[in-house]
Amino acid sequence: MEFRDLKTQYQENKRAIDSAMQEVLHDANFISGKQVVELEQQLADYVGVKHCISCANGTDALQLALMVWGIKEGDAVFVPDFTFFSTAEVISLTGATPIFVDVEEDTYNMSSDDLEKKIKATIQDNVLCEKVVIAVDLFGQPANYPRIREITDKYGLLLLEDGAQGFGGAIGDVRACSFGDISTTSFFPAKPLGCYGDGGAIFTDDDEWAELLKSYCVHGKGTDKYDNVRIGLNSRLDTIQAVILKEKLRIFKEFELEKVNQVAMHYTEHLREAKDIEIPIVSENFFSSWAQYTIILRDEETRDSLQIRLKENGIPSMIYYRKPMHSQGAFAKNLKAYGNCPVTERLCNRVLSLPMHPYLDEKDIKKICACIKEE
Numbered sequence: 001m002e003f004r005d006l007k008t009q010y011q012e013n014k015r016a017i018d019s020a021m022q023e024v025l026h027d028a029n030f031i032s033g034k035q036v037v038e039l040e041q042q043l044a045d046y047v048g049v050k051h052c053i054s055c056a057n058g059t060d061a062l063q064l065a066l067m068v069w070g071i072k073e074g075d076a077v078f079v080p081d082f083t084f085f086s087t088a089e090v091i092s093l094t095g096a097t098p099i100f101v102d103v104e105e106d107t108y109n110m111s112s113d114d115l116e117k118k119i120k121a122t123i124q125d126n127v128l129c130e131k132v133v134i135a136v137d138l139f140g141q142p143a144n145y146p147r148i149r150e151i152t153d154k155y156g157l158l159l160l161e162d163g164a165q166g167f168g169g170a171i172g173d174v175r176a177c178s179f180g181d182i183s184t185t186s187f188f189p190a191k192p193l194g195c196y197g198d199g200g201a202i203f204t205d206d207d208e209w210a211e212l213l214k215s216y217c218v219h220g221k222g223t224d225k226y227d228n229v230r231i232g233l234n235s236r237l238d239t240i241q242a243v244i245l246k247e248k249l250r251i252f253k254e255f256e257l258e259k260v261n262q263v264a265m266h267y268t269e270h271l272r273e274a275k276d277i278e279i280p281i282v283s284e285n286f287f288s289s290w291a292q293y294t295i296i297l298r299d300e301e302t303r304d305s306l307q308i309r310l311k312e313n314g315i316p317s318m319i320y321y322r323k324p325m326h327s328q329g330a331f332a333k334n335l336k337a338y339g340n341c342p343v344t345e346r347l348c349n350r351v352l353s354l355p356m357h358p359y360l361d362e363k364d365i366k367k368i369c370a371c372i373k374e375e
């Protein structure tokens with residue numbers, strides 16, 4: 001059994017993907033082929049924003065957004081304590097300071113109450129200048145943007161949506177990757193929409209920022225890449241990845257997004273009654289793209305022994321995430337804590353992510369759930 005079955009996905013779509021890749025090999029337009037712009041247009045249309053700028057990966061996408069906003073040393077950027085390292089790493093790369101915010105136990109996403117508390121503490125302390133909130137669509141569910149937006153408006157902060165795991169999610173009929181002033185995603189192979197290597201994209205409605213992003217991701221280009229008007233990055237999406245993504249976006253819309261929601265529904269049916277297991281909750285009117293199906297066990301020992309039992313039965317599982325961001329050694333030197341994050345600490349000891357992908361059949365779901373319930 002695969003945790004995320006990219007092999008079956010390829011086999012089922014082999015002909016379309018192979019022929020798209022052949023076209024690029026034939027034309028040898030490996031960098032900045034016309035298909036990159038075509039993909040960007042399709043992604044912008046799907047998400048419902050004016051501009052999509054593709055780049056080399058989801059981490060660069062976040063960093064580019066902070067570069068466009070001129071985030072620098074002395075600035076405070078608020079970020080969930082329970083996320084992948086990248087979300088906070090890019091803050092330190094700009095020289096700014098990450099302020100870690102706790103999450104909600106039921107959705108795993110940023111707690112708006114704790115966000116406001118930490119903003120107030122930062123203002124009170126008067127050492128850093130509060131600038132940006134990065135909210136993450138963890139495991140596929142959009143963060144509580146209606147509430148977070150009220151807070152960023154109230155305190156005059158910019159909102160960056162890290163939609164690396166959230167592409168395809170929605171609140172009502174508004175799609176993920178459109179909630180931030182700038183929003184980003186990742187096409188790392190295991191993400192809801194993945195390519196065959198690294199890739200990422202940035203979304204915004206703002207014309208000026210879109211122009212700046214296009215410059216920053218090609219060496220700070222002016223009129224062309226040999227006219228350099230600012231210090232930027234070399235961060236582009238390869239044409240090969242763009243054509244793969246065009247095919248994958250098609251099947252994502254036609255079939256995969258709906259299918260992962262069915263898989264999640266089946267898990268939930270089988271695990272609802274299981275004792276001492278909390279299943280993931282999707283808030284009313286929210287839609288998840290199910291980057292992960294993550295359950296919560298009673299304690300660390302129960303979680304770790306379940307993971308071993310699953311493995312003995314040939315079932316892969318993962319722990320996202322074992323360590324809160326604030327305890328990562330990399331941040332030890334530049335840690336500014338305005339209160340702790342008890343929910344994150346509890347989650348890190350108790351979460352377990354189960355196999356989740358559009359090609360997971362009912363037989364396997366039943367087997368996984370039976371193994372979880374046996375004890």
Ligand SMILES: *Cc1c(COP(=O)(O)O)cnc(C)c1O
Pocket residue numbers: 057058059060083084086087136162164165186187188198199200
């Ligand atoms: C994967 C991920 C990223 C980084 O994406 P890459 O394409 O691997 O650089 C950023 N944030 C979150 C929440 C992620 O899951």
